Amino acid sequence: MIINRLIVKNWRNFQHIDVPLRERQFIVGPNASGKSNLLDIFRFLRDIAKAEGGGLQKAISDRGGVSNIRCLSAGQDPEVAIEIHIADTPDAPVTWRYGIGFRQEPREHCQTHLTYERVWREDELLLDRPDADDNEDPDRLTQTALEQNAANAKFREIGRFLRNVTYLHLVPQLIRFRDAIQGKVIEDDPFGQGFLEHVASVHPSTRRARLKRIERALKIVVPQFEELAFIRDKRTGHPHLQARYSHWQFNEEWQREDQFSDGTLRLIGLLWALFENDSLILLEEPELSLNIGIVSKLAPLFARIPRIHQCQVFVSTHSSTLLTEPCIDGIEVLLLTPAKAGTSVKVSSDIKDIRILLENGFTVGEVVLSRTRPKDTAGVSLIQ
Numbered sequence: 484m485i486i487n488r489l490i491v492k493n494w495r496n497f498q499h500i501d502v503p504l505r506e507r508q509f510i511v512g513p514n515a516s517g518k519s520n521l522l523d524i525f526r527f528l529r530d531i532a533k534a535e536g537g538g539l540q541k542a543i544s545d546r547g548g549v550s551n552i553r554c555l556s557a558g559q560d561p562e563v564a565i566e567i568h569i570a571d572t573p574d575a576p577v578t579w580r581y582g583i584g585f586r587q588e589p590r591e592h593c594q595t596h597l598t599y600e601r602v603w604r605e606d607e608l609l610l611d612r613p614d615a616d617d618n619e620d621p622d623r624l625t626q627t628a629l630e631q632n633a634a635n636a637k638f639r640e641i642g643r644f645l646r647n648v649t650y651l652h653l654v655p656q657l658i659r660f661r662d663a664i665q666g667k668v669i670e671d672d673p674f675g676q677g678f679l680e681h682v683a684s685v686h687p688s689t690r691r692a693r694l695k696r697i698e699r700a701l702k703i704v705v706p707q708f709e710e711l712a713f714i715r716d717k718r719t720g721h722p723h724l725q726a727r728y729s730h731w732q733f734n735e736e737w738q739r740e741d742q743f744s745d746g747t748l749r750l751i752g753l754l755w756a757l758f759e760n761d762s763l764i765l766l767e768e769p770e771l772s773l774n775i776g777i778v779s780k781l782a783p784l785f786a787r788i789p790r791i792h793q794c795q796v797f798v799s800t801h802s803s804t805l806l807t808e809p810c811i812d813g814i815e816v817l818l819l820t821p822a823k824a825g826t827s828v829k830v831s832s833d834i835k836d837i838r839i840l841l842e843n844g845f846t847v848g849e850v851v852l853s854r855t856r857p858k859d860t861a862g863v864s865l866i867q
């Protein structure tokens with residue numbers, strides 16, 4: 484299953500979005516244009532679908548309340564709304580549609596109420612709230628049907644799919660210094676702080692197979708890299724990754740993850756996430772810390788993984804190298820363009836000038852990213 488269309492009203496810096504989505508989708512735009520905000524829509528849907536320790540109220544309060552989420556250019560309209568269409572492939576008929584609207588109730592302290600919640604299976608409307616029960620007891624509108632097992636028997640598949648959405652913005656220092664930091668791991672661990680514990684929790688044969696695949700990739704991209712292994716420290720019991728490099732004199736010497744380079748750690752985390760998931764994977768700037776030779780291999784990898792695992796990959800990026808692959812179609816790139824009334828989101832090949840250049844053999848890296856550069860930067864220093 485994949486999400487093949489997103490429709491949004493008043494989310495963060497977007498007043499309106501209505502875009503089709505492919506299995507591999509790149510999101511490009513200047514700094515602060517809303518790339519992370521766009522990815523956060525799918526994390527929000529994951530959060531509201533959690534029956535335990537989640538739900539609508541928590542998803543909203545984790546983001547600082549409706550006042551933070553609602554677009555500042557929304558004017559008098561108090562409602563934020565999201566709709567997704569789910570299908571087997573990008574061009575297949577829509578199997579599921581899920582939509583919600585919500586607002587902060589003026590009278591209730593910090594309570595968010597649904598303005599509607601609707602679910603369709605193909606053309607059949609399975610849920611249409613507010614219903615008679617909601618009208619009788621408006622407090623019911625503080626919860627979505629998605630987060631209540633008793634209310635979502637007919638469309639549990641949507642909740643299962645959304646709960647598996649994964650977001651990754653791996654911060655190598657958090658893996659390397661996790662013992663020293665000993666801080667609280669943020670829910671769903673977006674920054675990879677609990678990555679090693681997670682690797683430890685996977686069944687040993689699955690773990691071995693996955694690490695072997697990662698080892699094969701690292702051998703290609705990291706000079707002298709030979710072997711990757713999982714171990715537990717005999718004294719502390721803590722899980723570790725260790726690597727052996729061929730240039731060392733003694734083969735028995737291994738380096739642990741606290742000595743890996745940033746790029747090695749980010750690549751391990753990235754590949755692990757891609758091999759593990761069969762839902763939607765959200766990747767923030769996967770090019771960070773990676774050599775351009777490796778970055779140029781990421782786009783083909785993001786195309787291949789959905790074919791093997793039936794998943795979907797959304798990637799925010801600033802990298803023209805990542806987007807130089809000639810096979811990237813303009814339809815796979817969303818261009819974010821900030822304006823006074825909010826950022827617009829367009830499929831890049833729907834923009835005539837871009838489409839003409841792509842048809843004439845230019846790559847999206849050459850054509851689309853030039854549109855995201857700040858104006859008038861030539862010859863201007865950042866420090867005046």
Ligand SMILES: Nc1ncnc2c1ncn2[C@@H]1O[C@H](COP(=O)(O)OP(=O)(O)OP(=O)(O)O)[C@@H](O)[C@H]1O
Nearest residue numbers: 495496514515516517518519520551552553554555
């Ligand atoms: N409710 C809101 N209404 C309008 N704008 C908002 C709202 N919430 C956040 N923003 C704006 O969104 C912008 C940040 O967006 P985001 O972090 O998604 O950008 P980005 O494209 O990921 O940037 P970068 O490339 O630097 O990571 C900020 O400028 C912030 O002011």
Ligand SMILES: [Mg+2]
Nearest residue numbers: 518519520799
């Ligand atoms: Mg960002």
